[in-house]
Amino acid sequence: MSKGKVLVVGSNATRIEIQGGGTGPTGQYLNETVVPAMALVDAGYEVVLATPDGSKPHIDPVSDVAQHFDGDEAALQRGRAFFKENPGMKNARTLRSVIEEGLDGYAAVFVPGGQAPAVDLMQDADLGEILRHFHVRxxxxxxxxxxxxxxxxALPQAREYRAALISGDEKKASQLGKDWQYAGYKMTVFSASEEKPIEDNILHGKLYFNMPDALHTAGGNVSTGAIDFAPNVVVDRELITGQNPRSDHPLGAKLVEALNRANVSA
Structure with missing residues (x-):
């Protein structure tokens, strides 16, 4: 019997804007999606994948390699099989359908990375509604x-906030970022220095904004680890954030811990 359902929110983005015009390839990272999800399933939870348009996320090819599974080819194959065959992963739903069915049926929400969330999810109104629901509870x-x-x-004007970041209008972004529900929360995110090799070698261009600054402008208490690509997870109240791909296992463990605590106290 399942201990509860966890909503896994995926992105549908395949391209991301770069400075000077044009776009570069992007997607969702395989390990970041499946490693925490597999930890949840192993701990007795059920996962349900949902995206803005209801199709499965595009997996960034650069993540579909054994390097992101601690160099373990067998672990990579298990991850691929889980993404393809797990019932909750195989049958993606729209975020709207999850909302209409009722969010009270979910014990937690998890959003993996790859650069794709910086394109669609950060300005998705349905995700904003979902995050406000989980925050209040x-x-x-x-x-x-x-x-x-x-x-x-979760910002009331998330789309406008993203547009202000892209245009470089920091004053407007600060105004639009007021009253963010996570203002003051300790959190982490992929650092600007970790982003650089992706910009140089994959995108061949710079992004319009970096992730720490985008969160800081809205009031996030953002910190990143001293060593690039070293695992780093920050927990503050209900919020659990991991910095980079190598934070997949520790973030999964922290999420399972939080769910188990909630089950005990329920």
């Missing part, structure tokens, strides 16, 4: 790598 809310940028969807 203090239910575990986890974000990994670029995933924390999706927490900005």
């Amino acid at each position: 203090g239910k575990p809310t986890a974000f990994l790598c670029h995933g924390p940028i999706a927490s900005l969807a």
Whole structure:
């Protein structure tokens, strides 16, 4: 019997804007999606994947390698199989359908990374509604790598906030970022220095904003680890954030811990 359902929110983005015009390839990271989800299933929870348009996320090819599974080819194959075959992963739903069915049926929400959430999820009104629901009820809310940028969807004018970041209008962004529900929360996210090799070698261009600054402008108490790509997870109240791909296992463990505590106290 399942201990409860966890909503896994995926992105549908495949391209991301770069400075000077044009776009670069993007997607969702395989390990960041499946490693925490597999930890949840192993702990007795059920996962339900939902995206803005109801189709499965595009997995960024750069993540579909054994390197992101601690160099373990067998672990990579297990991750691929889980994403393809797990009932909750195989049959993606729309965020709107999850809302209409009722969010009270979910014990937690989890948003993995890859740069894709910085395109659609951070300005998605349905995700904003979901995040406000979980925040008011203090239910575990986890974000990994670029995933924390999706927490900005909870802003009343999230779309306008993102546009202000892209235009470089920091004053307007600060105004639009007022009253964010996570203002003052301790959190982490993919750092600007970790982003640089992706900008240089994959995007061949710079993003319009970096993730820590985007969260800080809205009031987030953002910190990143001293060593790039070293695991780093920050927990503050219901919010659980992991900095980078290597934070997949520790974030999954912290989310399971939070859910188990909630079950004990229920």
